[in-house]
Amino acid sequence: MSETHAQTAAYVRDTMIPEQAPPGSEFGAIHWLRSNLFSGWLNTLLTVLSLGAVWWLIVHIGPWFGNAIWNANSLSECRAILDGREGACFGVIKDRWHQLLFGFYPGHLYWRPVLALVLMLAALAPVLFTGVPRQMLWFTALYPGVAYWLLWGGSVWFPIAALAGFAVGYAAYLLLARVSTLIGTIAAFLAPVLWWLFASQAVADALQSVIPLGIQPVRSDLFGGFMLSIIIGVTGIALSLPLGILLALGRKSDMLLVKTICVGFIEFIRGVPLITLLFTASLLLNYFLPPGTSFDIILRVIIMVTLFAAAYMAEVIRGGLAALPRGQYEAADALGLDYWKAQRLIIMPQALKVAIPGIVNTFIGLFKDTTLVVFIGLLDPIGLSNAIRADNAWNGIYWELFGFIGLMFFIFCFGMSRYSMYLERKLKTDHR
Amino acid sequence: MTIEAAPPKESFRLSMLVYDTRYRSLTIQVVFLFLFMAGAAWLIDNTLQNLARLGKDFSFNFLWSRAGYDINQRFVEYDSGMTHGRAMLVGLLNTLFVAALACVTATVIGVLAGVARLSTNWIVGRLMTVYVEGFRNVPLLLWILVIFAVMTEAMPQPSAFRGDEPAASMLLFDSVAITNRGTYIPEPLFARSLGDIYVGLFYISLDLVAVIAVFIASLLGNRVLLRHAERVQNETGVRPRTWWKSVLILFVPLLILLSALGFHLRYPELRGFNFQDGIFMRNSLMALWLALSLYTGAFIAENVRAGILAISRGQTEAAFALGMRPRRTMRLVILPQALRVIIPPLISQYLNITKNTSLALAVGYMDLRSTLGGITINQTGRELEGMMLMMLVYLVISLLISLAMNIYNRSVRLKER
Numbered sequence: 134m135s136e137t138h139a140q141t142a143a144y145v146r147d148t149m150i151p152e153q154a155p156p157g158s159e160f161g162a163i164h165w166l167r168s169n170l171f172s173g174w175l176n177t178l179l180t181v182l183s184l185g186a187v188w189w190l191i192v193h194i195g196p197w198f199g200n201a202i203w204n205a206n207s208l209s210e211c212r213a214i215l216d217g218r219e220g221a222c223f224g225v226i227k228d229r230w231h232q233l234l235f236g237f238y239p240g241h242l243y244w245r246p247v248l249a250l251v252l253m254l255a256a257l258a259p260v261l262f263t264g265v266p267r268q269m270l271w272f273t274a275l276y277p278g279v280a281y282w283l284l285w286g287g288s289v290w291f292p293i294a295a296l297a298g299f300a301v302g303y304a305a306y307l308l309l310a311r312v313s314t315l316i317g318t319i320a321a322f323l324a325p326v327l328w329w330l331f332a333s334q335a336v337a338d339a340l341q342s343v344i345p346l347g348i349q350p351v352r353s354d355l356f357g358g359f360m361l362s363i364i365i366g367v368t369g370i371a372l373s374l375p376l377g378i379l380l381a382l383g384r385k386s387d388m389l390l391v392k393t394i395c396v397g398f399i400e401f402i403r404g405v406p407l408i409t410l411l412f413t414a415s416l417l418l419n420y421f422l423p424p425g426t427s428f429d430i431i432l433r434v435i436i437m438v439t440l441f442a443a444a445y446m447a448e449v450i451r452g453g454l455a456a457l458p459r460g461q462y463e464a465a466d467a468l469g470l471d472y473w474k475a476q477r478l479i480i481m482p483q484a485l486k487v488a489i490p491g492i493v494n495t496f497i498g499l500f501k502d503t504t505l506v507v508f509i510g511l512l513d514p515i516g517l518s519n520a521i522r523a524d525n526a527w528n529g530i531y532w533e534l535f536g537f538i539g540l541m542f543f544i545f546c547f548g549m550s551r552y553s554m555y556l557e558r559k560l561k562t563d564h565r
Numbered sequence: 566m567t568i569e570a571a572p573p574k575e576s577f578r579l580s581m582l583v584y585d586t587r588y589r590s591l592t593i594q595v596v597f598l599f600l601f602m603a604g605a606a607w608l609i610d611n612t613l614q615n616l617a618r619l620g621k622d623f624s625f626n627f628l629w630s631r632a633g634y635d636i637n638q639r640f641v642e643y644d645s646g647m648t649h650g651r652a653m654l655v656g657l658l659n660t661l662f663v664a665a666l667a668c669v670t671a672t673v674i675g676v677l678a679g680v681a682r683l684s685t686n687w688i689v690g691r692l693m694t695v696y697v698e699g700f701r702n703v704p705l706l707l708w709i710l711v712i713f714a715v716m717t718e719a720m721p722q723p724s725a726f727r728g729d730e731p732a733a734s735m736l737l738f739d740s741v742a743i744t745n746r747g748t749y750i751p752e753p754l755f756a757r758s759l760g761d762i763y764v765g766l767f768y769i770s771l772d773l774v775a776v777i778a779v780f781i782a783s784l785l786g787n788r789v790l791l792r793h794a795e796r797v798q799n800e801t802g803v804r805p806r807t808w809w810k811s812v813l814i815l816f817v818p819l820l821i822l823l824s825a826l827g828f829h830l831r832y833p834e835l836r837g838f839n840f841q842d843g844i845f846m847r848n849s850l851m852a853l854w855l856a857l858s859l860y861t862g863a864f865i866a867e868n869v870r871a872g873i874l875a876i877s878r879g880q881t882e883a884a885f886a887l888g889m890r891p892r893r894t895m896r897l898v899i900l901p902q903a904l905r906v907i908i909p910p911l912i913s914q915y916l917n918i919t920k921n922t923s924l925a926l927a928v929g930y931m932d933l934r935s936t937l938g939g940i941t942i943n944q945t946g947r948e949l950e951g952m953m954l955m956m957l958v959y960l961v962i963s964l965l966i967s968l969a970m971n972i973y974n975r976s977v978r979l980k981e982r
Contacts, residue, residue, distance in 0.1 A: 169687040171884065176686045183688045296892035315583055390594040394601055404963035405956045406923040416948045420615045422610050501704040508926055515706060531714045539703045539711075 195531075196239070197221050207526035225530050226537050229521050233537070236357015236512045242286075242349065246360050249283040252276060253367065261552070277371075279395045284364065287350040294337040298325040353431045359514030359541060366500040369438040373499065374440065374492070377446025378485075382476065384447060385454055393495040395447070402444035407502055410437045434506050442499040449495055453488030454480065486560050493553035497546045498556075612949070625954070627945040628653070634940050636931045638847060641767035649941045655765065656936030657958060663850060663930065664919045669856035671918060672911070674858055682870055693866070700863035706754035706924055708860050713852035713928045720745040723839045742833050742840050748851050749833035749843040754923025756827025772826055777875075786814045819859050849930035854921065861918050865911060873899070905977045912970040919962055933958060 158164055170180045200220030204227070205211040211222035226233065234242060256276035261270035278292035305324035310317030340346070354362070383395030402410070414433040422428075457480065465475035485492070507516035518534040521527050582592045616623060628650035635645050640658045643651055651814035682693035700708065723744045725731060735742045742749040790810055798804040833843030876899050884894040925932040926939070933955060942951040 169685065172685065176684075179681075179686050179689045183692050185684075219888075319977055388590050388594050388597075390598050394597070400964070401960065404960040406920040406934075406959060408923045408926065409938065409952060409956050409959065412938065413952060416942075417952055420612045420949055423611050424614055427702070497702070500965070501702075504704040504706045505924075507706070515704075515710065531711075532717060535707060535711045535714070536612055539707050542707070543699070544701045547698060550702070 166481075203227055208528065208530050209526075209544070221533055222530060223533055223537075225521065225527050225533050228519075229527075232358060232521070233514060233517055234358045235360050236517065237355045238351060238357070238360065239349075239355065242351065245286070245348075249280045250363070252279060252283075282348075284356075285351055285353075286348045288337060288341045288345075288347040289339040290336075290340040290344075290346065294333045294340070295329065298328045298333060298397045301325055301328045353429050356431060358514055358517055361431070361506070361511060361513050362500070362503045365435055365438055365503045365506065368435050369442055369499050369503075370496050372435075373442035373446050373495070374441040376443035377450055377495075378481065380443055380447035381450035381454060384451055399444045399447050402441055403448070407438070407441050407505055408508060410441055411505060411509050413437065430511065434509070434511065438499060438502065441502070442495055445495045445498070448493065449488050449491035450484060452491060453484035453486075456487045457483055489553055489557055489560070493549055497549050500545060500549070501542065514541070584774060593723045602954055611873050613837045616949075621946070623950065625950055627941070627950070630945070632941065633944065636849065636936060638931055649937075649945065653933065653937040653954075656931060656933040659936075660919070660922050660925075660932040661962075663853050663857070663925070664915075664922050665931065666854050667861065667922075668915050669915070670854070670858035671861040674862030675911075675914075678862060678866035679869025679873070682866060683873060685838065697863045697866050700860050701867070705856065705860045705921055706927055709856040709924055709927050711818075711860075712859075713848060716747075716848040716852055717745050722746075723835060726835050726840075737935055740830070740832050742835075742843075744840065745848075746839065747848050748846045749840045749847065751830040751832050752842065752844045754831050755831055756829065758826065775822060775826070776819070779818050783815050783818055787811050790814060847930070849925070849928040852928050853925055853930050857918055857921060861914050861921075864917075865914050866911040868907055868914070872903040875906045876902050908977075909970060909974060912966060912973070914961055916966050919966065920959065923959075932962050 158167065171177045196219045198221060200215060200218050201223050202211050202214050202220060203223050205214060205222060205224030206228055208222060208225075211220075211224055215222075231240065231243065235246060238246065253276065255269070256273040259265040259267065259273055275296065278296045282289055282292045302321045302325035306317045306321035308317075310321045347516065380395050380399060383391050384399065386392050386395070411434065414437040415430065418433055461479055461483065462475070465479040470478065504513055504515050506513050507519075510516075512520060515538060518538060521534065522530060582588045607789055623797055629648050631645075632652040633645050634652070636643055636652060636655050636659075638659055639655045640662065641655060643655045678693050678696060681689050682697065683694075684690050714949045720743050723742075723746060726735065726742065726744070738750045751866070755772045759775060761768040762771055762774075790807055794805050794807045831842050833840045835841075880902065881894055884898040922932055923934045926934055929935070937951055937958075938955040942948045945951070
């Protein structure tokens, strides 16, 4: 055999050739550039245009950042230091730092909002991350009272008496549930309402006169800056989710009356701009309440923002409910769960998971919408930027303030959207 | 033979209202209705008491009284001697105008950015991500103020356009001038105009009506042509060439009409201290328009991207397997499916634009909120009636848009089983 073979083939290779490196155009930076940036005339054109845009931005904005002045007490001082060059004057942020964060909150009391913020992070931790001990949730439940007391000050008994309403409701339930679960449930709703309407204030006053315990009160019109945005935003977020769930359930309900009222409410709120609702809060609420009552403007705004976000939330959650297959409801029925148990244990965990991106988008929208309170005279960061510009020292300063405010909002909102992505990944149960 | 025992007769007991699921929903609804009516009655009663206390009545008669204030941008005749109702109409038209402008540009920006974000080109993809995240995560109000500040602070004065070597120059063949007072663009004029026609509330230019009518007729003609081509294709398997016929049908009648009417553009021109002629677009309009377009464009870009990504790769592969070219695949397979996903959120973005025009307040654009909800309320002291009317108007606009959305959704819904 080998003989004949030797005649037909002059040479037979008996070892493998070592692998050659791919040609230079198939790997490394050049390949990457070719396939990602210059793969066709259109792509090349786009690349050149994009590079041009980036270059234009660097050339025009670079020096402005490069020559930035951080130490100056007025715009004219800044301009004197810059001496005709282009340059940012970030001195305004340093000069008005406290104002941008706290508004006109009394300077010696800054520790209170700061402490409230730190405690808020502690209260949020068990809600946001599962690694945190569950016992922390008790602190989360108490936090609203603590935050109210720290921010507005005054008697410590007022928030305690308000929180005690929940304890009263629970006690009423425990007492009367022995007679009948139904009566117990009704009592659990009625007792706190009666407590807040008639007893809470009196008890707080009585306790205050017996054991005077309180800190210096701060009026609402001194609130401002990012503190105000966060107060409105966080409260609105915390309240709009449960309200949105209730509205969505109402909209999906078989009960015609409940459904009609929920649909009417949702469509009305979604049909009008938030500004009109805020103006309603500031101009019209005096018409709708009994003569002589007036309550805090920040509270009014929070209520309106919450109602507004809740209507959007309801639609997002309805989308999540619609995504659930009918079998899930039927399975819950087959297990003999009643309506609320089925919602709590089977429907809502799945529907909310599906709706996470939409829910977080609503949160982000709500937080951005807190800037609209500037129109009814509250001093949110944008309102403060106008106030700072009204001062002679900083008259005519725009970009630095807008840039700072925009950056802060960007950090908050971008953080929220990243968190929602983390949550989606964590809760993902399908195997793809 | 068995005798069927009669089922035990169920008598109605009061406790069944609570414990029997057949009756419980009835009970809950009655209680709910009762609470709702009580709440509504409480609010109305309070309102009546408060109105009585303030010595006010509830009437919309102020709409027919003299307004007494000027509006700097108007599409129908208006002067300060006209009524508050008329001012409301002017404001409403301004709202709709800026909303329509922003819807068009936001769609264009959004589609381009959404497609570009999916591009294989690394730098374009990154730039678009920066654009989308940057605009989505910063409040719209801030963008409006920033763009307004750019327009008023960073743009050249009209005097900068003067002289032999001006510091600023007009754009697009000397037709557009962007100054710190506003933007001037060419004005379309008709030498042989057909005149105006009065339709109850305002005048409508007959030239405009004629142009729109001819354009719609061309579109219909084009549709007939395409139908015919499709029929021929179904019968013979060969699709006749239609593109040059389409071009002829779409554009020739319009060009003939325009030349018959003596259409020409009048360019803005620097005379005295300011630009004259042309159309003057105020900074408030420009800022609102640009900010709404860029802001909403970022959201639309995400919708477009999600819509394209929602179409599984298998669809493209199937089309390729059938021997379709990439462009046809896009037009006939991917786009029709992606549009079904894209259009509902797109329309709700239009809804958002319309509602967000109320931020016009920040830059002093005279929209519905600034006329009816601002000056009229302040002058007449009718905040209750004014706010209710304004909410009603916004609500009607929103409901109309969502009606359109529902009709569309029904028409493209997947018909399964």
